[in-house]
Amino acid sequence: MLAPKQTTIPTLVRVKPGALDRLGIYAERHEFARIALFFSRDLDARLLARLTASLQARDIEILRQTPVDSHGLEKVTDLFRECPRNADAIIGFGGGKALDVAKYIAFLWRLPYFSVPTSLSNDGFCSSQSSLTIEGRRHSLPAALPAGVIIDTNVCLNAPAILWHSGVGDLVSKFTAVTDWKMAFHKAGTPVDDFAALVSDASVYQFMARPKRDLEGIRLLGTALLLNGISMSICGSSRPASGSEHLISHALDSLSKRPRLHGLQVGVATYLISLLQGQHTGPIADLFDITGFWQAIANDPFDRAEWVEACRVAPNIKPDFYTVLSSRDCLPEIERALDSDSKLRQCFG
Numbered sequence: 511m512l513a514p515k516q517t518t519i520p521t522l523v524r525v526k527p528g529a530l531d532r533l534g535i536y537a538e539r540h541e542f543a544r545i546a547l548f549f550s551r552d553l554d555a556r557l558l559a560r561l562t563a564s565l566q567a568r569d570i571e572i573l574r575q576t577p578v579d580s581h582g583l584e585k586v587t588d589l590f591r592e593c594p595r596n597a598d599a600i601i602g603f604g605g606g607k608a609l610d611v612a613k614y615i616a617f618l619w620r621l622p623y624f625s626v627p628t629s630l631s632n633d634g635f636c637s638s639q640s641s642l643t644i645e646g647r648r649h650s651l652p653a654a655l656p657a658g659v660i661i662d663t664n665v666c667l668n669a670p671a672i673l674w675h676s677g678v679g680d681l682v683s684k685f686t687a688v689t690d691w692k693m694a695f696h697k698a699g700t701p702v703d704d705f706a707a708l709v710s711d712a713s714v715y716q717f718m719a720r721p722k723r724d725l726e727g728i729r730l731l732g733t734a735l736l737l738n739g740i741s742m743s744i745c746g747s748s749r750p751a752s753g754s755e756h757l758i759s760h761a762l763d764s765l766s767k768r769p770r771l772h773g774l775q776v777g778v779a780t781y782l783i784s785l786l787q788g789q790h791t792g793p794i795a796d797l798f799d800i801t802g803f804w805q806a807i808a809n810d811p812f813d814r815a816e817w818v819e820a821c822r823v824a825p826n827i828k829p830d831f832y833t834v835l836s837s838r839d840c841l842p843e844i845e846r847a848l849d850s851d852s853k854l855r856q857c858f859g
C-alpha cells in the first residue's frame with residue numbers, strides 16, 4: 511500500500527565560495543545563540559579560525575569545541591555525555607569522521623545539525639546514517655539528515671585531489687546501485703521507490719554533464735552527493751545509493767591490510783559490477799578517464815587477491831539484499847575481467 515512518508519530534509523543549503531565565512535549569518539537566521547562544535551583534529555587551523563570568527567561576529571556562543579580523531583562508538587558515547595545540554599544546535603566541521611560523530615550526537619540529543627564538510631569524498635556529509643566503528647568494525651547507525659548543509663566550494667577545491675576522486679567514485683555507484691535495486695524488485699520483490707531512484711539517477715547525470723575539478727565542478731559534485739544522501743532518506747533505505755559495489759567495498763574494509771578511501775574502492779567496484787550487469791560500462795569508463803580517476807588508482811594500485819576474496823564474501827554480507835552477485839556465481843566472470851579488461855588491469859599491482 512502507498513502511504514505518505516515523513517522525511518526532514520535540509521532547509522538550509524549553501525554551496526558556494528565563501529560560505530564558510532557566512533556560517534554565523536546562517537546560524538543567526540535560525541536563531542541559534544549557543545552551539546557545540548565538533549571538528550576534525552587534523553583540520554587546517556586557519557579554516558577553524560575562519561569558522562569560529564564567523565560565529566563570533568554574530569555573537570553566537572561556542573559552548574564547546576571538540577576535536578575528533580576517532581569514530582569508535584565507545585569514544586562517541588563519552589563525547590555525547592560531555593556535549594553541553596544547553597546547545598541550540600551542533601555543527602560538524604571537516605572530514606567524514608568528525609561529521610559522522612557530530613551527526614550522531616545531534617541525533618541522540620535531538621538537536622538541529624549543521625554539516626560543514628571541507629572535502630567531498632563521499633555522500634556521508636548529507637545522509638541519515640552515521641558510519642561509526644564498534645570494536646573496530648564499521649557500522650552504519652541510524653541518525654537524521656542535517657538541518658543545514660554548508661559547502662564552501664573554495665575550501666573543497668583546495669582539499670587533496672584524491673578526495674575529489676573518491677567523491678566521484680562514490681557518486682558513480684548510483685548507476686549500479688539503482689540497477690541492483692530494480693533487479694531485486696523483479697527477482698526478490700524488494701520494493702522500489704521510483705522517486706528516490708529518479709533523484710539518485712539524475713544526480714549522476716547532472717555531474718557528468720560537466721565533470722571538472724573547478725569551483726563549478728565542486729558545486730555540481732557537492733549537490734549531486736547531497737541529493738544522493740537525501741534520496742536514501744526519502745525511501746528509508748540505502749538502496750538508491752548503495753548496491754553490490756558497496757558490498758565489495760564493505761568486505762574490503764574488513765579484510766584488506768590497508769583499506770582505501772571509500773569512494774576509491776566503490777568506484778572501481780562500480781566499473782566491475784557494471785560489466786556483470788551489462789549496463790553503463792562505457793559512460794563510467796569515460797567519466798573515470800576525464801576525471802583522472804583511473805590514473806589516481808594506478809598510482810597506488812589495489813591488491814588483486816584481496817579483491818577476489820572481497821567479491822567472494824560480498825554476496826553474504828547483508829541478509830535479504832539481492833544484487834547481481836546473488837543472481838549467479840559471478841566469481842569466474844570477475845576473475846576473467848580483472849585479468850582481461852584493460853581499465854581494470856591498471857588498478858591492480
Ligand SMILES: [Zn+2]
Pocket residue numbers: 632633680751752756772776
Ligand atoms: Zn558510498
